[in-house]
Amino acid sequence: MPSVMRRYADGSSHFDRPSANVDDETRSPVVLMVSGGADSTALLVLAATSTLDIDDGRGNAHIARERLHVLHINHQLRGLDAEEDEEFVRELSSRYGIPCTVRRIDVALLARQAREASGSADANVESVGREARYAAAAELANQLSEEFGTPRSAARILTAHTADDRAETFFMNAIRGTGPAGLSSIPRRRNRIVRPLLDRTHAELCDLLRMRGIVWREDATNYDTRYLRAFVRHEVMPVAQRRNPHVSASLATTCDILSDEDAYLTQVAARAYRDLLRRQDEGMVALDANRMGAMEVAVARRVARMAMLAVRPGARLEARHVAAVLRLVAAGKGSVTTPMGVDARVEYGLLFIRVAQDADAALSAWLEVPGIASGVGEVGRLSLPGGRELTARLTEAPAGSRAPDLAIAHSREWEGTSVLLDAPACGLDAARGGRLWVDCAAPGDVMCPLGMHGQSKKLSDLLNEAKVPAADRSKVPVVRTEPRGALVWVAGIRPDERVRCLPSSKLLLELSLTTDSGRPQA
Numbered sequence: 001m002p003s004v005m006r007r008y009a010d011g012s013s014h015f016d017r018p019s020a021n022v023d024d025e026t027r028s029p030v031v032l033m034v035s036g037g038a039d040s041t042a043l044l045v046l047a048a049t050s051t052l053d054i055d056d057g058r059g060n061a062h063i064a065r066e067r068l069h070v071l072h073i074n075h076q077l078r079g080l081d082a083e084e085d086e087e088f089v090r091e092l093s094s095r096y097g098i099p100c101t102v103r104r105i106d107v108a109l110l111a112r113q114a115r116e117a118s119g120s121a122d123a124n125v126e127s128v129g130r131e132a133r134y135a136a137a138a139e140l141a142n143q144l145s146e147e148f149g150t151p152r153s154a155a156r157i158l159t160a161h162t163a164d165d166r167a168e169t170f171f172m173n174a175i176r177g178t179g180p181a182g183l184s185s186i187p188r189r190r191n192r193i194v195r196p197l198l199d200r201t202h203a204e205l206c207d208l209l210r211m212r213g214i215v216w217r218e219d220a221t222n223y224d225t226r227y228l229r230a231f232v233r234h235e236v237m238p239v240a241q242r243r244n245p246h247v248s249a250s251l252a253t254t255c256d257i258l259s260d261e262d263a264y265l266t267q268v269a270a271r272a273y274r275d276l277l278r279r280q281d282e283g284m285v286a287l288d289a290n291r292m293g294a295m296e297v298a299v300a301r302r303v304a305r306m307a308m309l310a311v312r313p314g315a316r317l318e319a320r321h322v323a324a325v326l327r328l329v330a331a332g333k334g335s336v337t338t339p340m341g342v343d344a345r346v347e348y349g350l351l352f353i354r355v356a357q358d359a360d361a362a363l364s365a366w367l368e369v370p371g372i373a374s375g376v377g378e379v380g381r382l383s384l385p386g387g388r389e390l391t392a393r394l395t396e397a398p399a400g401s402r403a404p405d406l407a408i409a410h411s412r413e414w415e416g417t418s419v420l421l422d423a424p425a426c427g428l429d430a431a432r433g434g435r436l437w438v439d440c441a442a443p444g445d446v447m448c449p450l451g452m453h454g455q456s457k458k459l460s461d462l463l464n465e466a467k468v469p470a471a472d473r474s475k476v477p478v479v480r481t482e483p484r485g486a487l488v489w490v491a492g493i494r495p496d497e498r499v500r501c502l503p504s505s506k507l508l509l510e511l512s513l514t515t516d517s518g519r520p521q522a
Contacts, residue, residue: 025056028154029144030067031137034093036085036217039160041092042205043197044070045214047158048096052196054156055189070100071140073133075107077125078221085217103136105129126227134193141192153192161186161195163248164202168232170251171240175228177319179301181266184259185251201248269302276303282387283355284472285310289346293329300326307353312342325351335470348467363477364439367392369509371433382438389514390477390491394423394433397508403501406508417492418512425499426488427481430507436488437480441473447487448497459490466493479511 032047034040046052047068051060072089074082086102093100111128134157141155166186173182188198197205209216225231240247272295279286285307292300304325308317321338328334328346335345341356363384369392370378380392397403407420428434445459463473477491489495491513501508 024150024154026058027064027067027148028150028156029069029141029148030054030063031141031144031155031157032068032070032098033133033137033157033159034070034072034089035160035219036072036088036092037160037219037222038206038209038216039162039165039197039202041214041216042208043158043160044092044096044098045209045212046197048098052158054158054196055194056156065097068098069140069144070098071137072100072102073129073136074102074104075129075132076104077107077129078219081220085219088217101140105132105136107132126229138192155192157193159193159195160197162197162200162202162205163252164233164237166198166255167240167248167251168229168237170255171232171236172228175232179319180258180262183255184262185255187259198252265298265302269299269306272299273303273306278350280310283311285353287351287353288349289329289332289351290349292351293332297326300329304329304351304353307351308338308342308344311353311355315342325353345469347469350469352469352472363474364437364483367436367438367479369394369428369433369435372396372430372507380433380435384477385475390438390479391510391512391514392436393510394428394430395508395510396430397506402503403505403508404503407501410510414512416494417514418510419489419495420501421488421495421499421509421511422501422505423507423509426509428507428509437483437485438477439480439483440476440478441490445478445487447490447494449494450497450500451494452497454497459487462490462494468493477513 030047032040032044034044047063048065051062053060054063070089070093072086074086076082078085090100090102107125107129110132111125114128137157141157142152145152145155169185170183173185176182186195186198188195206216221227222230223234225234237247244250273287276287276292277285278288287303287307292303295303301322304322305317308321308325309315315338317338321342324336324338325344328336328344329351331346332349333346335343337343337356343352343354343356345352345354365382367382367390368380370380372378372394378393382390384390397406403420403422410418410420423429426434426436428436441459441463443460446456447459447462448454448456449462459478463476468476476493479488479491480486481488486498487496488499489511491511499509
């Protein structure tokens with residue numbers, strides 16, 4: 001038996017739990033998204049009185065009434081009409097004995113905030129309203145799953161999309177410009193979201209409601225052809241239907257074929273993406289550009305898109321953005337910036353996709369170096385972006401040891417991410433310690449890299465030889481004696497010859513570049 005919610009006069013409720021061997025799929029909550037229009041009204045009526053296929057493996061079947069729950073979103077866009085829509089849905093739900101939850105969301109405000117935050121016009125009322133509806137549905141499904149004692153994954157969220165909606169979306173995406181995923185239009189199921197009316201037309205559902213004497217609400221904005229969907233519905237679809245009265249059904253078959261093929265190519269691209277991945281940090285992925293340039297363009301497009309969405313989830317990418325990245329891969333060099341702050345650059349045989357850097361966030365800070373008198377082993381610390389940390393401490397060379405030998409062994413052990421230097425040469429003393437300035441490479445910086453016997457080198461050339469991508473150079477800490485002072489260490493790459501340990505060195509400076517785990521960065 002499915003779980004039964006018992007409601008009491010004081011408004012409280014209690015669920016009689018079914019036995020543990022009952023299939024979760026047959027007792028999990030089913031959320032009906034109902035706006036009050038003809039299609040969603042028909043969805044409610046059919047769910048309550050007939051059979052639907054909610055993709056739980058049983059095909060068309062009755063849904064236990066106690067599983068159903070209506071969700072209505074009042075977008076607060078249409079004044080009194082919106083209030084009347086809300087009241088209509090409440091009354092219809094009550095008529096069929098289905099609990100109803102109403103969420104009021106100021107979609108216009110959310111859209112304005114999204115535009116201001118992103119600096120993009122993509123955040124229109126339609127897209128923000130859609131995201132808000134699905135977020136509210138997911139929240140309600142999770143809440144009901146907890147009350148029902150069923151897994152969240154077993155819940156279902158039903159929308160009233162029809163064959164006409166699917167055909168309209170096909171044309172809308174074709175007008176905007178899209179690939180197979182967009183031309184697949186509205187899928188029958190995506191995770192918990194199921195669309196059981198995709199094989200029915202809007203006219204069929206209106207006839208069903210008329211036969212049962214059930215009215216529905218009309219949204220005047222559905223006739224405003226300034227909106228793309230309304231334009232397609234009232235200007236494009238009638239022309240297509242004159243040529244083929246069954247165009248919605250024909251496009252449904254096309255969408256199913258495209259959806260299956262898109263799913264297959266997505267699996268192929270996911271495997272290719274894993275094979276090409278060479279580095280992945282917060283806000284950055286690096287792919288093997290040479291191998292990517294040799295693969296089939298259909299797969300390469302998807303790999304590029306996956307990489308861009310990996311660093312900017314939710315970015316509204318268009319075909320031209322992906323094409324721009326593929327042109328870089330073909331050329332083997334160059335860079336491009338796409339909307340929503342995604343940078344792409346090909347360097348050293350790798351395609352780097354990263355979140356665009358904020359020029360005002362350049363590193364510049366003092367690193368305090370405690371004197372030995374302040375406490376044995378006292379360490380100065382400076383937090384860096386990406387969970388890294390730069391640490392500094394003073395130590396004395398053990399009696400009978402040679403500082404140059406200690407420095408070489410230390411650098412080898414930590415693979416250059418921690419170094420020992422001559423503290424006095426860095427302007428530090430045992431009693432007071434001191435401080436060092438940390439920033440990033442600046443134009444014109446010159447140093448004498450250790451191992452070059454006093455020869456000078458431009459810092460830009462040193463970073464180039466170390467194959468540090470141009471976009472990552474602002475993240476490489478450069479330690480100096482003071483602002484605009486002599487370079488001490490290019491962290492993780494090379495110290496300066498002039499601060500190396502000498503046989504006479506007794507007071508040593510240990511500098512380490514560590515990760516958030518506290519270990520020197522490899």
